[in-house]
Amino acid sequence: MGRKPCCSKEAGLNRGAWSSMEDQILTEYIKLHGEGKWRGLPQRAGLRRCGKSCRLRWLNYLRPTIKRGNITPEEEDLIIRLHSLLGNRWALIAGRLPGRTDNEIKNYWHTKIAKTTKAQQIPNVTTNQPISEAAQLHSTEAIKPRVVRTKATRCTKAVIIPFLAQDGLVHNNEPAAAVAAGPTTSRSSMVDHDDEYGKTSAGTESLLSPLMMISEKENEMSCSFIRDFDFELEEHLLSDFFNEDLVGFPSDFENRVEINDASRKSEEKLLLTSEDELLDCSDLQTMAALIDSDLDWLQVLSKTL
DNA sequence: AATACCTGCAACCGCGACTAG
DNA sequence: ACTAGTCGCGGTTGCAGGTAT
Numbered sequence: 092m093g094r095k096p097c098c099s100k101e102a103g104l105n106r107g108a109w110s111s112m113e114d115q116i117l118t119e120y121i122k123l124h125g126e127g128k129w130r131g132l133p134q135r136a137g138l139r140r141c142g143k144s145c146r147l148r149w150l151n152y153l154r155p156t157i158k159r160g161n162i163t164p165e166e167e168d169l170i171i172r173l174h175s176l177l178g179n180r181w182a183l184i185a186g187r188l189p190g191r192t193d194n195e196i197k198n199y200w201h202t203k204i205a206k207t208t209k210a211q212q213i214p215n216v217t218t219n220q221p222i223s224e225a226a227q228l229h230s231t232e233a234i235k236p237r238v239v240r241t242k243a244t245r246c247t248k249a250v251i252i253p254f255l256a257q258d259g260l261v262h263n264n265e266p267a268a269a270v271a272a273g274p275t276t277s278r279s280s281m282v283d284h285d286d287e288y289g290k291t292s293a294g295t296e297s298l299l300s301p302l303m304m305i306s307e308k309e310n311e312m313s314c315s316f317i318r319d320f321d322f323e324l325e326e327h328l329l330s331d332f333f334n335e336d337l338v339g340f341p342s343d344f345e346n347r348v349e350i351n352d353a354s355r356k357s358e359e360k361l362l363l364t365s366e367d368e369l370l371d372c373s374d375l376q377t378m379a380a381l382i383d384s385d386l387d388w389l390q391v392l393s394k395t396l
Numbered sequence: 397a398a399t400a401c402c403t404g405c406a407a408c409c410g411c412g413a414c415t416a417g
Numbered sequence: 418a419c420t421a422g423t424c425g426c427g428g429t430t431g432c433a434g435g436t437a438t
Contacts, residue, residue, distance in 0.1 A: 107407075108432085130423060146424080147407065182426060193426075194406075202404055 105139045109148055113138060117145055118153050151194045158190025162199055170196055171204060 105113070120136035126149065129142035138145060151157075162170070166188055173184045181193035181200075188196065 109406090128423090142423085143409090143425095144407075150425095151406070179427065197427075198405055 103139060104133075104141055106144075109140075109152075113140065114148070114153055117149060121149060121153075147194075151192045156190055157192065162191070162195075162203075166191065167199075167204065170200065174200065174204075 109117075116136055116138055120132065120138075124135075129146040132138075132142050132145050133140045136145075140148075169187060170184060173187055177183050179197075181197040185191050185193040185196050
């Protein structure tokens with residue numbers, strides 16, 4: 092596959108730090124015309140930069156949704172835990188941290204977390220240690236992360252899952268928004284939804300934003316979910332979880348999976364299906380059980396939206 | 397005050413994935 | 418099925434500012 096040489100090597104193009112004027116031009120252009128078409132953007136906008144450079148500058152610095160300021164201890168803890176699960180998949184990790192960019196997280200990891208914990212041993216991720224302690228216990232050298240590699244399975248069709256209220260009745264007019272969220276790819280749904288769900292911060296907020304509006308209690312639930320996640324779950328299942336925005340999933344869902352084992356089959360028909368290939372039966376069963384296990388978080392979400 | 401070293405961050409580079417023709 | 422163009426990601430580099438000597 093013939094690939095053109097990097098455009099940054101073209102003669103006459105500016106390189107290095109961006110000037111405020113360049114920032115302004117780029118920002119104004121994107122405000123008017125939107126993101127995308129990076130290759131031709133510099134020419135159209137009148138910038139002497141390569142498209143790649145423009146994209147990077149916008150995504151990592153100029154976007155209005157970017158959160159400034161230091162990484163909070165909560166964010167740090169989340170980064171650590173996600174890294175132990177996903178490895179150096181910074182874009183995916185950034186997808187769980189609204190307003191943070193993959194570059195920022197990557198830099199943070201290299202400069203703070205990895206460095207300060209080099210000599211430490213493998214932490215017990217499943218314990219409820221205080222955040223700072225958990226951070227100190229992490230070591231990039233020592234950790235052999237149980238990295239989850241997501242599969243690029245495209246899902247172009249979604250089934251609305253009827254809302255199940257606490258009374259146990261199904262309410263078709265109250266869909267569980269997080270699950271019924273239109274066409275998606277399981278590879279990185281939070282990234283790929285940009286077009287369907289509006290502009291995001293590095294594609295990080297498309298589905299996450301609504302979820303971030305839920306109460307602090309629910310956010311806490313999501314932390315617990317990650318903290319208590321059982322790494323022995325099947326890899327592809329875990330992968331699917333991180334590619335969907337199941338924030339707020341109950342922390343003890345694994346136990347509930349077993350409890351609700353008997354009710355799995357009845358829910359199978361409600362699950363997401365792929366146009367290209369159906370999920371295999373075990374996936375369906377497991378997912379059905381998970382959804383069946385506790386719908387409180389969906390309730391909260393549904394009411395929020 | 398001058399210099400060397402360290403740190404954090406922005407930017408660059410190259411590759412693989414994706415898509416359209 | 419194949420090719421070419423484009424995009425996105427992860428690794429790496431370079432530099433500015435801070436700190437130590």
